[in-house]
Amino acid sequence: MRHSNPKHAPTSFESYLAESAEALSVALDERDSYTHVHCDRVSTLAVQLGMDCGLTQTELDLLHISARFHDIGKIGIPDHVLLKPGALNTEEWAMMKMHPVKGERLFRQTLHPQADNVADIIRHHHECFNGSGYPDNLAGSDIPFASRILLIADGYDAMSTSRPYHHGRSHHDIMDIMSAEEGIKTDPDLMKRFIRLIEHSPARAS
Numbered sequence: 001m002r003h004s005n006p007k008h009a010p011t012s013f014e015s016y017l018a019e020s021a022e023a024l025s026v027a028l029d030e031r032d033s034y035t036h037v038h039c040d041r042v043s044t045l046a047v048q049l050g051m052d053c054g055l056t057q058t059e060l061d062l063l064h065i066s067a068r069f070h071d072i073g074k075i076g077i078p079d080h081v082l083l084k085p086g087a088l089n090t091e092e093w094a095m096m097k098m099h100p101v102k103g104e105r106l107f108r109q110t111l112h113p114q115a116d117n118v119a120d121i122i123r124h125h126h127e128c129f130n131g132s133g134y135p136d137n138l139a140g141s142d143i144p145f146a147s148r149i150l151l152i153a154d155g156y157d158a159m160s161t162s163r164p165y166h167h168g169r170s171h172h173d174i175m176d177i178m179s180a181e182e183g184i185k186t187d188p189d190l191m192k193r194f195i196r197l198i199e200h201s202p203a204r205a206s
């Protein structure tokens with residue numbers, strides 16, 4: 001029997017296409033509900049930072065959808081790696097690092113009106129400002145702006161949350177780590193904004 005979701009009744013053909021991508025989000029929730037919830041929290045924080053940067057509503061919408069789907073490629077990571085209750089070994093880590101590429105491929109196949117733009121942002125959400133990230137070792141302004149925002153929001157949320165293999169860190173511990181990574185991992189100009197913004201954000205850790 002087919003079930004419809006009246007809460008998501010589309011209002012136009014474009015929104016109908018956008019809604020079709022939601023199936024991927026549900027699939028991620030089925031595989032790994034932590035990552036699904038994490039993506040929603042990252043989205044809130046990323047949009048706050050985007051607003052602080054003065055992004056347009058169109059750019060904020062793109063950032064929002066990219067954040068919600070940034071880890072969608074984890075659908076393609078085997079359970080023994082994705083759900084491992086401990087640190088990953090070298091081989092497992094190499095598999096995990098494939099998730100931005102898998103995510104790009106998945107989202108590009110959707111009918112979402114912004115599929116190509118979102119797919120590019122997803123691919124580069126683990127690029128580091130000094131070029132030491134993955135998958136393409138992009139650096140500085142070669143990294144899409146939205147991907148640089150995502151890296152910061154993603155990092156803060158991941159460190160503030162308790163997982164089977166680590167306790168959530170305090171706000172001050174996280175900021176010590178992130179400050180040391182300015183210009184290495186993160187965009188220093190964005191970090192200046194983030195340091196101000198997070199103090200008054202509902203997402204601030206205790």
Ligand SMILES: [Fe+2]
Nearest residue numbers: 070071125126
């Ligand atoms: Fe990720």
